Amino acid sequence: MGPILNAVLAMGGIGLVLSVVLGAASKVFYVYVDPKVVAVDECLPGANCGGCGYAGCSDCAVAMVAGKAPPNACKAGGDDVTDAVAAVLGVSAEAAERDIINIFCKGTLSAAERKYNYKGVLDCRAAVLLSGGDKSCMYGCLGLGTCVANCPFGALTMGEDGLPVVNENLCTGCGTCVDICPRHIPTLIKESQKVATLCSSHDGGKIVKAICDVGCQGCGKCKKACPEKAIIVEKFLAIVDGEKCTGCGDCFEDCPTGIIQSLVAA
Secondary structure (H helix, E strand, O other): OHHHHHHHHHHHHHHHHHHHHHHHHHHHOOOOOOHHHHHHHHHOOOOOOOOOOOOOHHHHHHHHHHOOOOOOOOOOOHHHHHHHHHHHHOOOOOOOOOEEEEEOOOOOOOOEOEOOOOOOOOOHHHHOOOOOOOEOOOOOOOOOOHHHHHOOOOOEEEOOOOOEEEOOOOOOOOOHHHHHOOOOOEEEEEOOOOEEEOOOOOOOHHHHHHHEOOOOOOOOHHHHHOOOOOEEEEOOEEEEOOOOOOOOOHHHHHOOOOOEEEOOOO
């Protein structure tokens, strides 16, 4: 019994010493967590999508409590989260205008020319490494669905025409698809924007005519037609200023490819 008792006492002594050491360490290395940060963090959706500009929801909560981020910084949460965060912080907050994704390319399988038949990894980031991708337009959507696969909210699907389709009811405007697309075809715009040129090409008109039936040719006809001076042409691409545009539609009639379009549901 002597050796057994000694072993039990030794183990008990070790356990006692370790518990004292751990207890002391917990005091020495204790990191205070503001209860308000915890409360704000609990209001956030926990998606850690990065749409707020922070590494995750916890970092965003810290910034909100510190006053470095507004109560409406969470794009994924919407008005309900903004109201909940504002209540915790004891402030009033206006809901920020919602950002949504739109696909700035209309070069479908039938409208855009292809350089070759791509048979590689079904990832746009991989495809673009092979001579810039199979699409003749170096600015166009490659249609392999990398944005779809990486959308944390399931707001994107691939259409039969080879382009992503956005479900606006599910899109939170987090921007994950914008960052992961090698050509940044998904683009964040304000929900209130009425008109946009759904093209990303900066090629000249002759090149666009040769490779895409629906690309912006940079002709400037839409710019001349706009009564509000809401359109500029920059590097052969017509760009609509959403704040100036009234959605009158004068530009639609003069666009030779119909790529400048209304974003307002009929």
